[in-house]
Amino acid sequence: xxxxxxxxxxxxxxxxxxxxxxxxxxxxxxxxxxxxxxxxxxxxxxxxxxxxxxxxxxxxxxxxxxxxxxxxxxxxxxxxxxxxxxxxxxxxxxxxxxxxxxxxxxxxxxxxxxxxxxxxxxxxxxxxxxxxxxxxxxxxxxxxxxxxxxxxxxxxxxxxxxxxxxxxxxxxxxxxxxxxxxxxxxxxxxxxxxxxxxxxxxxxxxxxxxxxxxxxxxxxxxxxxxxxxxxxxxxxxxxxxxxxxxxxxxxxxxxxxxxxxxxxxxxxxxxxxxxxxxxxxxxxxxxxxxxxxxxxxxxxxxxxxxxxxxxxxxxxxxxxxxxxxxxxxxxxxxxxxxx
Amino acid sequence: xxxxxxxxxxxxxxxxxxxxxxxxxxxxxxxxxxxxxxxxxxxxxxxxxxxxxxxxxxxxxxxxxxxxxxxxxxxxxxxxxxxxxxxxxxxxxxxxxxxxxxxxxxxxxxxxxxxxxxxxxxxxxxxxxxxxxxxxxxxxxxxxxxxxxxxxxxxxxxxxxxxxxxxxxxxxxxxxxxxxxxxxxxxxxxxxxxxxxxxxxxxxxxxxxxxxxxxxxxxxxxxxxxxxxxxxxxxxxxxxxxxxxxxxxxxxxxxxxxxxxxxxxxxxxxxxxxxxxxxxxxxxxxxxxxxxxxxxxxxxxxxxxxxxxxxxxxxxxxxxxxxxxxxxxxxxxxxxxxx
Numbered sequence: 137x138x139x140x141x142x143x144x145x146x147x148x149x150x151x152x153x154x155x156x157x158x159x160x161x162x163x164x165x166x167x168x169x170x171x172x173x174x175x176x177x178x179x180x181x182x183x184x185x186x187x188x189x190x191x192x193x194x195x196x197x198x199x200x201x202x203x204x205x206x207x208x209x210x211x212x213x214x215x216x217x218x219x220x221x222x223x224x225x226x227x228x229x230x231x232x233x234x235x236x237x238x239x240x241x242x243x244x245x246x247x248x249x250x251x252x253x254x255x256x257x258x259x260x261x262x263x264x265x266x267x268x269x270x271x272x273x274x275x276x277x278x279x280x281x282x283x284x285x286x287x288x289x290x291x292x293x294x295x296x297x298x299x300x301x302x303x304x305x306x307x308x309x310x311x312x313x314x315x316x317x318x319x320x321x322x323x324x325x326x327x328x329x330x331x332x333x334x335x336x337x338x339x340x341x342x343x344x345x346x347x348x349x350x351x352x353x354x355x356x357x358x359x360x361x362x363x364x365x366x367x368x369x370x371x372x373x374x375x376x377x378x379x380x381x382x383x384x385x386x387x388x389x390x391x392x393x394x395x396x397x398x399x400x401x402x403x404x405x406x407x408x409x410x411x412x413x414x415x416x417x418x419x420x421x422x423x424x425x426x427x428x429x430x431x432x433x434x435x436x437x438x439x440x441x442x443x444x445x446x447x448x449x450x451x452x453x454x455x456x457x458x459x460x461x462x463x464x465x466x467x468x469x470x471x472x473x474x475x
Numbered sequence: 476x477x478x479x480x481x482x483x484x485x486x487x488x489x490x491x492x493x494x495x496x497x498x499x500x501x502x503x504x505x506x507x508x509x510x511x512x513x514x515x516x517x518x519x520x521x522x523x524x525x526x527x528x529x530x531x532x533x534x535x536x537x538x539x540x541x542x543x544x545x546x547x548x549x550x551x552x553x554x555x556x557x558x559x560x561x562x563x564x565x566x567x568x569x570x571x572x573x574x575x576x577x578x579x580x581x582x583x584x585x586x587x588x589x590x591x592x593x594x595x596x597x598x599x600x601x602x603x604x605x606x607x608x609x610x611x612x613x614x615x616x617x618x619x620x621x622x623x624x625x626x627x628x629x630x631x632x633x634x635x636x637x638x639x640x641x642x643x644x645x646x647x648x649x650x651x652x653x654x655x656x657x658x659x660x661x662x663x664x665x666x667x668x669x670x671x672x673x674x675x676x677x678x679x680x681x682x683x684x685x686x687x688x689x690x691x692x693x694x695x696x697x698x699x700x701x702x703x704x705x706x707x708x709x710x711x712x713x714x715x716x717x718x719x720x721x722x723x724x725x726x727x728x729x730x731x732x733x734x735x736x737x738x739x740x741x742x743x744x745x746x747x748x749x750x751x752x753x754x755x756x757x758x759x760x761x762x763x764x765x766x767x768x769x770x771x772x773x774x775x776x777x778x779x780x781x782x783x784x785x786x787x788x789x790x791x792x793x794x795x796x797x798x799x800x801x802x803x804x805x806x807x808x809x810x811x812x813x814x
Contacts, residue, residue, distance in 0.1 A: 228704070228706060229706065229729065229730050229731065232731045233731060234730045234731035234754055236730075236754065237730030237731070237752075237754050239705070239706075365567070366578075367567060367568065367578075377747075379747075382747065390568065391568050391573045391575075391576030391760075392568065392571045392572060392573035392576065392763075397751070400748075400751060401746075401747025401748045401750065401751040402747070402748070403747070404746070404747025404748070404750075405744040405745065405746060405747065406744065406745040406747065406750070407740075407743070407744060408716075408718075408721065408740025408741070408742070408743025408744065408745065409739075409740045409741070409743070411740065411743075411745070411757075411760075412736070412739065412740040412759065412760045412761070413576075413760060413761065414760065415573055415575065415576050415759075415760035415761065415763075416758075416760075417756065417757070417758040418750075418756070418757040418758065419755075419756040419757065420751065420754075421730075421750075421751045421752060421753065421754035421755075422751070422752065422754065424731075424754075
């Protein structure tokens with residue numbers, strides 16, 4: 137089959153890869169209908185993470201082609217959505233809603249779903265079937281549920297966004313934008329996004345943002361405080377993963393407020409004294425997308441939300457290198473790849 | 476009046492200080508009935524914080540001697556308990572339960588309650604009167620409510636200790652010990668304390684601890700995991716404030732679990748990547764003791780709890796230097812001072 141391999145930072149190629157096959161009786165093989173490039177794929181692309189001949193991709197929707205002997209919940213021909221950690225969905229950690237830290241968790245990123253086919257471990261726990269084959273226009277939204285929507289949703293939940301609470305979002309990538317959508321669906325009326333890009337500001341407003349702050353760092357913090365009676369927002373969602381973005385998120389939050397952080401942390405060292413006196417709640421990490429997946433699929437399926445709007449570039453899989461480049465250069469918010 | 480002044484690390488003296496007087500119409504002057512030495516007083520004592528001729532003390536119970544014109548909630552002759560941040564208890568942050576970060580907060584530590592008298596700012600918001608003059612044996616418990624009990628309680632609440640949740644406490648000082656008591660009162664059945672000191676282990680068991688781990692660091696983490704099915708505790712309370720104690724707390728917590736941290740952070744830098752993948756909730760800071768004070772006073776007053784047991788050394792104020800020394804050398808868990 138054809139699949140994306142990152143040989144080194146900046147060096148993305150589509151190549152012949154070995155066809156996946158069932159290894160464990162809990163596996164399923166899917167034919168990938170759509171995959172995409174994640175903000176986290178840019179860390180190795182930009183050299184911030186080590187990378188050497190790595191198959192890429194961990195977001196996916198597709199059709200089940202084959203199942204292991206023990207797979208019961210999905211069958212051949214089902215259209216399925218999964219998330220970036222395979223999980224059994226039965227262990228104590230999964231039942232508490234933290235499937236991304238399942239005791240048997242396996243990173244789908246190690247398998248690489250920017251490809252024609254993919255082996256999905258723990259298929260019963262990981263995959264959720266749609267009610268039927270989706271109309272083509274629903275596919276991007278379902279694909280968004282696989283990661284960026286589920287991640288943004290987790291951030292909004294972790295930040296306890298809801299009615300009567302002011303929300304701020306640090307980061308205007310797909311996750312940040314969909315965190316806006318999530319906060320709105322969860323009942324927040326006042327949602328501010330930090331963004332300097334007109335196209336992203338526009339989409340943020342479509343998703344429910346009421347205010348935009350273009351300033352960053354301490355200047356941005358001063359502006360969100362001004363918008364919130366000097367106190368800071370109740371709920372702040374961090375969707376970048378740098379020292380600057382984390383500190384901006386913490387400083388934008390009022391004492392007793394909640395920070396939901398989603399960006400994969402890179403070279404972040406949180407100063408204990410400042411965190412202590414901030415008196416904020418801090419929660420985040422790899423989003424347990426599986427917790428939200430049934431509800432998110434339903435919201436997309438019934439066309440109550442359209443998170444697929446974050447895909448502003450659609451390319452055939454063979455042009456994956458251009459997809460990475462466009463995202464890296466911020467010419468695209470998020471590229472969708474059709475195998 | 477007589478009062479404690481720390482001139483330099485290790486140099487604690489009882490001296491003549493100016494009698495406090497009403498400055499703002501919201502002030503009250505109290506005659507201090509009992510004060511004590513806090514674990515946080517040891518930071519400057521040991522040279523970890525700068526100190527130069529500083530009046531000491533921020534825990535106190537006493538009798539109101541004089542009130543400013545605008546004070547309504549407490550009157551002359553009332554026996555009162557306050558906490559270490561004066562707060563108006565009416566602002567939006569106070570109403571959300573974060574009185575230690577009140578928009579008008581004033582640190583009582585800057586005033587110094589290890590003294591015969593003290594000026595308490597924002598008396599209406601800060602002080603809570605007991606139903607009557609307390610019996611002498613209740614005074615230590617009421618004094619504990621002023622900080623160590625309220626702080627331990629906040630830690631247990633921040634860590635979401637409760638029925639069906641396993642709890643671990645890092646730190647066997649007075650705050651850690653009272654966090655055990657709080658977790659027990661909040662309904663936790665399984666409570667582990669990390670402690671190497673027989674006297675503190677004994678008190679921890681009296682307060683409700685079911686298990687003791689003497690190992691620290693990664694070895695201690697391995698033991699708490701063994702006690703919790705390999706997963707880690709649901710609720711971990713950190714009551715030290717060092718890099719080691721914070722990492723021990725985070726690593727002792729299961730994914731999705733809650734860390735409540737109370738130790739005033741010193742040279743702590745939390746690694747973002749480890750925090751991210753831990754997927755824990757982190758909440759703490761200067762405890763909003765005022766939130767809990769009415770309930771805690773009631774529990775002490777009705778003799779349902781006896782947090783005063785943490786005071787294992789009682790000295791006259793004039794012997795404050797010995798109190799600091801005993802606590803520093805861990806000969807005393809917590810010394811009470813009678814002016």
